[in-house]
Amino acid sequence: MTAQTDHTTGTPGRTILSVDAMGGDQGPAVVVAGCDLSARKNPDIRFILHGPKAELEALVARRKTLQGRCEIRDATGVVTMDDKPSHVVRNGKDTSMWxxxxxxxxxxxxxxxxCGNTGALMALSMIRLRKLPGVNRPAIAVLYPSINPQGFNVMLDVGADVRADADDLVRFALMGMSYARNAIDLPRPRVGLLNVGTEEHKGRTELKEAYDLIRDQQDAAGFEFVGFVEGGDISGDRADVIVTDGFTGNVAIKTGEGTASLVGTRLREAFRFSPLSRLASVLAYPSLRRLSKRVDPRRVNGGVFLGLNGTVVKSHGSADATGVSAAIKLAARLSEIQFTDKLAARVAAVAPTEGPTE
Amino acid sequence: MTAQTDHTTGTPGRTILSVDAMGGDQGPAVVVAGCDLSARKNPDIRFILHGPKAELEALVARRKTLQGRCEIRDATGVVTMDDKPSHVVRNGKDTSMWxxxxxxxxxxxxxxxxCGNTGALMALSMIRLRKLPGVNRPAIAVLYPSINPQGFNVMLDVGADVRADADDLVRFALMGMSYARNAIDLPRPRVGLLNVGTEEHKGRTELKEAYDLIRDQQDAAGFEFVGFVEGGDISGDRADVIVTDGFTGNVAIKTGEGTASLVGTRLREAFRFSPLSRLASVLAYPSLRRLSKRVDPRRVNGGVFLGLNGTVVKSHGSADATGVSAAIKLAARLSEIQFTDKLAARVAAVAPTEGPTE
Incomplete structure (x- = not known):
């Protein structure tokens, strides 16, 4: 527990991020390119890059902006997408992720x-960083595109664990609220609990129990509980934070992404249909580009692991330099505002069932 | 059980559908208009219409195509969207739904x-029609737009029950397979079990158990089991039938619908952005119309209740005449092919744990 005390005091104007350069589908060149993009926009960021030293040194040497801002830590092992989390925890000491x-x-x-294997990253984070006092299950939070003014809703858990009981769901509400307040500037986020209907009598038992527990926290914690919400509200404007278990959340966001991709495919087909529609597509190009920018998942790339002594941002495995840079931007913001400490204080202040035993 | 024997023998060239004219958001005029649309396209359909006699007679009298093809059953009570299912089961004898x-x-x-209240419709269907032998939980199946050649995947359960154990999931696989084979002409449907990853070791315990049970049925039942699938596969081409519990399924399809609607909203905004983009939108109009037809939920309107002595098609509460007509078209098809009997034979043939006690 003593090792974690240092990071409570950040040095103003100096944000140091720890970046795993390996494990993404596109290799370390894309990760270094993403660091470079972010470094150009934010002069305060410094990086500790983890991976094979010679390879990383060569990649960094080509980037002027990164000179003097990257420290490289040699790590020869790589966690692959197929590695089982339990295997990585036992045998992964030499990996860039570790x-x-x-x-x-x-x-x-x-x-x-x-950008690496999510399961392994969560397992390592839990074992090495440990859970915050009062947290039984950590959660992964994402920003999901919505019609709310801020353009996104916070959704959690999207896959840290396939289970969540009523107590876990209350912690998710508090952590999601803290994330919404600090990462997207909502002073009093509206929190909804995902269910199959909005009536109080509907759904699974643990949800009815969580309903009461979350409602009881809203005034002390400074959020507004809007009650049960449905799948359509994940992209809607009834709530800013959507709370659910990791199984449901994971299926839901993947369904949403798949459906958005289907609509995109059909849209392209519709524009290829005839000479007139192909002409229209040329004229519509700027509009479609604007649309694709607004719903581009790369712009909000990054699931955040919440509930640990330290914050971990998981970028998409398939992220390109733009995607990696978006994840780094989010990480820098969370570092600058000392998010880990704020979240810890929030969860500890209202933890009703567990003492500070860890 | 004796009352159900009649419907095993359909009269060729004569399809009689029982239609609840009340309970939809738009009232009986839209339901009668939907019947009219379907009657024009299919000369074999006859209707038994349920609702307030005088009102329905007046609506039917205005429709030439419906003359001599509608029998009206007077029912003065209406099940509203807010009625609790248990209340309707106890007190709903006078309703058009009953x-x-x-x-x-x-x-x-x-x-x-x-078009009425889904929960009440399922509760009444279970009590009055009873479950098929071998079925513990009925399921609601929908057709979800996908990139498969047939344009849709079958997904179930999307909300009959919030729970499903491994045995239920096997029955869902068999019922979904039978529905895909009979309603959308796939001789050997590919069945996938929804999970948070495609690896065999992932997910909840009941899913790993269901995995083995479904795999063991595939040869005898004539489907191909593709194993675990993820949320993105609901609109993808890895499987034709997606099996899940009613909680996850309900959240998933509502998330997908919400996301598609968000993309539509952003698309309209993108086209309103500037004079040039407004011009482009005029030229793109036929293409966009073609797109919207392909992903229009009204064209595949209708959740089907599977696992009962009789088939019930639930149309969207907000359906217009086109939507009601799509639900009737589906109902007519299921009636013509004597789907209830085929489904019953399928489930009974492979029911491993229950005898024909019901």
């Missing part, structure tokens, strides 16, 4: 970024 | 159609 988490554990950085 | 189910129960029709 090394990236370690920099947060020992206080050199407050936030880690990785 | 009356519509009764026509299937007594063999006058093999399929009922309603």
């Amino acid at each position: 090394s990236a988490i370690e920099s947060v554990r020992n206080g050199e950085a407050t936030v880690a970024v990785s | 009356s519509a189910i009764e026509s299937v129960r007594n063999g006058e029709a093999t399929v009922a159609v309603s």
